[in-house]
Amino acid sequence: MADEERRIHNCDQRSPVLEFCHEALAKSVKLEQCGATSPGFVAGTSSVAWPIATLMARYLCSRPELVRGRSVVELGAGVGIVGSAAAALQVARRVILTDWEGALPLLERNRERLAEDSVEIHVGKLEWGCEEDQAALLKGNDGGFDLILASDVIIAGFYTDRLAASIVALAKRHPDTTVLIGFEFREELH
Structure with missing residues (x-):
């Protein structure tokens, strides 16, 4: 299938393996995703990559000082591109990718895949x-x-209100916590 034929929301959501490359990384980050035609597909957004995740991963790779020595958590990680890129920089103290229970099997498989590459x-x-x-x-x-x-x-x-509550709860013990939220207005999803 041609690359442009696999693109949904300007992102390849049909390829079973995503590869994120950046000059700041020793190796590319390869992650599994489960598009709508995959047997591992979970309804909702957590089984596939979305376009802003790749942009945020690039942003972090071009600014490793945001990650260096820090304890990092990604909320609603889905496939895990953003948090995995932060971990692949090899400068964070600890990186945790989080999501709802239904997304955890895919995140666990990607954790194992990254461990094979020492991430x-x-x-x-x-x-x-x-x-x-x-x-x-x-x-x-x-x-x-x-x-x-x-x-x-x-x-x-x-549940944006619940997302905000989790951000406040996870940040409240660190007054200098940095919060980065990537958002794309998608007219068809409102």
Whole structure:
């Protein structure tokens, strides 16, 4: 299939393996995704890459000082491009990719795939606004995060209020926490 035929929302959502390359990375980041025709597809947005994730990953790679020595969490990681790029820079203290329970099997497979290339990430469950999930993440991470990432998570009807509650809960113990949210207005999704 031609590359342009696989593009949905200006992103290749049909290829079973995504490859993210950047000159700041020792090796490209290869991640599995499960498009709508894949047996591993999970309805919603968590099984495939979205365009802003790649842009955010490039942004982080061009500014490794944002990640260096920091504890990083990605909210609504989906396939995990953003958090994986942060981890692949090999300068973060710790990187955790989070999503809802249905997305965790894919994130775990991508964690294993990255480990084969000596890139370490952790995977955690986070239902936005769930105090129990937030507490579990905080407990395992010295009580907070220095950098909170979220890409392609602001979509009409996707519990933005709960997302905000999780950001506040995960950031409140670190007054200098940086929050980066990537968003693309998609007229067809409102």
